[in-house]
Amino acid sequence: MKIALGSDHGGYQLKVNLKEYLKELNVECIDFGCDNEKSVDYPDIGFKVAEEVKSGKCDRGILICGTGIGMTIVANKVRGIRASLCHDIFSARNTREHNDANILTLGERVIGTGLAKEIVKVWLNTKFSQEERHINRLNKIKQEEDKIYK
Ligand code: RB5
Numbered sequence: 001m002k003i004a005l006g007s008d009h010g011g012y013q014l015k016v017n018l019k020e021y022l023k024e025l026n027v028e029c030i031d032f033g034c035d036n037e038k039s040v041d042y043p044d045i046g047f048k049v050a051e052e053v054k055s056g057k058c059d060r061g062i063l064i065c066g067t068g069i070g071m072t073i074v075a076n077k078v079r080g081i082r083a084s085l086c087h088d089i090f091s092a093r094n095t096r097e098h099n100d101a102n103i104l105t106l107g108e109r110v111i112g113t114g115l116a117k118e119i120v121k122v123w124l125n126t127k128f129s130q131e132e133r134h135i136n137r138l139n140k141i142k143q144e145e146d147k148i149y150k
Contacts, residue, residue: 001124004058006032006049007108008042011064011071014108014116018062021117027124030058046074050081053102061103062120068107075103079149082141087111092119096126098134 007015022029032048034040042065049061063071068085075083083103084095087110095101104123106116
């Protein structure tokens with residue numbers, strides 16, 4: 001699996017830590033910045049990562065800002081993206097099983113690196129349930145998107 005990874009300055013340090021962790025897990029990742037703690041605008045990074053996932057060049061994405069909220073708003077503007085802000089293990093597992101989330105968003109100012117690593121591990125390893133009711137719900141989202149983007 002190839003992961004597109006990105007953060008703004010508010011999520012930079014957690015991105016550095018998670019990049020190292022993905023390496024330990026032998027998960028390939030492409031880093032879309034930012035490259036230091038100098039202030040940047042989260043939409044600039046968030047859209048790049050979301051477009052990478054949309055294009056299929058990367059299978060999934062992880063986006064980090066201070067709260068995780070800005071990155072969630074940005075990523076969900078991109079067609080086909082289902083980005084979920086998860087600060088607990090239950091949500092990380094559920095959003096894969098039920099929502100087939102393809103981008104995980106995190107807030108560095110909200111949770112520590114230890115919990116973030118566990119969330120990432122569960123999120124990476126949980127498959128979409130393929131249950132009919134969840135497929136139907138995702139199809140309803142896709143139908144709305146098809147109307148918006150036609
Ligand atoms: C940056 O200060 C902060 O606003 C940003 O990282 C993020 O939390 C936005 O949602």
